[in-house]
Amino acid sequence: MDLLRAAAGSAGGGPGSRCRDVACYLSREARTITIADVKTKVGPLILLGAPGAGKGTQAKLIMQRYGVPQISTGDILRDNVGRGTELGKKAKAFMDKGELVPDDLVCDMVADRLRQADCEQGFILDGFPRTVGQAEWLARLLKSEFFEKRCGVPPVVVNFRVGYNQLLRRLTGRRTCPTCGRIYNVYSQPPRVADTCDVDGSKLVTRKDDSEEVIAERLKAYERQTLPLIDYYRRQGGLREIDADGPPEQVTAEAFRAIEDGHRL
Ligand code: AP5
Numbered sequence: 001m002d003l004l005r006a007a008a009g010s011a012g013g014g015p016g017s018r019c020r021d022v023a024c025y026l027s028r029e030a031r032t033i034t035i036a037d038v039k040t041k042v043g044p045l046i047l048l049g050a051p052g053a054g055k056g057t058q059a060k061l062i063m064q065r066y067g068v069p070q071i072s073t074g075d076i077l078r079d080n081v082g083r084g085t086e087l088g089k090k091a092k093a094f095m096d097k098g099e100l101v102p103d104d105l106v107c108d109m110v111a112d113r114l115r116q117a118d119c120e121q122g123f124i125l126d127g128f129p130r131t132v133g134q135a136e137w138l139a140r141l142l143k144s145e146f147f148e149k150r151c152g153v154p155p156v157v158v159n160f161r162v163g164y165n166q167l168l169r170r171l172t173g174r175r176t177c178p179t180c181g182r183i184y185n186v187y188s189q190p191p192r193v194a195d196t197c198d199v200d201g202s203k204l205v206t207r208k209d210d211s212e213e214v215i216a217e218r219l220k221a222y223e224r225q226t227l228p229l230i231d232y233y234r235r236q237g238g239l240r241e242i243d244a245d246g247p248p249e250q251v252t253a254e255a256f257r258a259i260e261d262g263h264r265l
Pocket residue numbers: 049050051052053054055056057058073074075077094095098099100101102103106126127128129130134170171173174175183184185186188189209218244245246247248249251
């Protein structure tokens with residue numbers, strides 16, 4: 001499948017590549033940070049990957065280790081849909097069909113969230129950006145509001161690569177706790193008691209968009225609108241590619257390495 005071939009392609013960029021884009025925020029010297037810096041200033045962490053690649057699973061573990069918030073645009077949108085807000089009403093029609101919500105709606109929502117105080121030292125973007133337009137918007141926002149006024153640490157951009165069959169297995173087997181948000185999988189990470197959250201005993205739910213029909217549309221939207229983003233970040237150098245087909249602990253170890261080794265966008 002094209003999306004997987006392209007996502008699994010070799011990492012472009014690298015330390016010597018030249019950044020010609022608006023997202024090239026800082027000098028090369030400023031882009032090299034130490035592990036000690038990471039402990040105090042995590043900066044923006046951008047998680048890319050197809051639906052089901054494990055962004056949410058890894059974001060929660062990264063949040064625990066570094067103490068910066070997970071900002072999942074999918075979770076925020078689902079919360080708005082659940083509460084019946086104006087944003088939720090507009091987003092629902094797109095989400096039910098597996099399509100992306102229009103950039104302007106999502107970008108306004110992300111701007112509101114990033115301006116909150118808990119994002120001062122860093123944050124994890126899970127599911128954003130998802131189009132080149134969103135990435136360009138984010139680059140401008142980070143430059144004008146984040147780097148110059150708050151924490152001057154450049155982003156880490158990680159792409160989790162997963163094969164097609166594994167994606168389908170992960171999406172169809174996913175169950176989520178509606179209370180604490182913990183993510184399970186009936187095949188790979190089942191709860192101790194069937195359909196019941198290990199943490200708070202809530203009955204686990206299946207996401208509405210994890211039906212086979214909607215999954216197919218989400219994967220098409222990924223291929224069409226989000227894959228170009230991989231090249232967008234590759235061209236800037238510093239995109240971190242992680243083989244995320246393996247067990248979660250292995251993926252987590254690689255993600256931590258990518259965050260701490262100092263090679264940033
Ligand atoms: P969103 O909620 O972001 O969904 P998604 O991108 O499709 O990603 P998922 O949440 O499905 O997967 P994930 O990568 O987080 O995987 P997870 O960790 O859960 O978006 C939903 C919708 O909202 C979109 O379709 C769109 O309409 C809208 N939207 C959101 N953001 C938008 C944006 N920026 N612009 C426009 N529209 C937007 O893992 C999946 C399963 O695999 C779990 O069961 C887990 O237990 C299991 N698993 C994870 N890792 C492993 C592993 N290593 N081995 C085995 N199993 C694993």
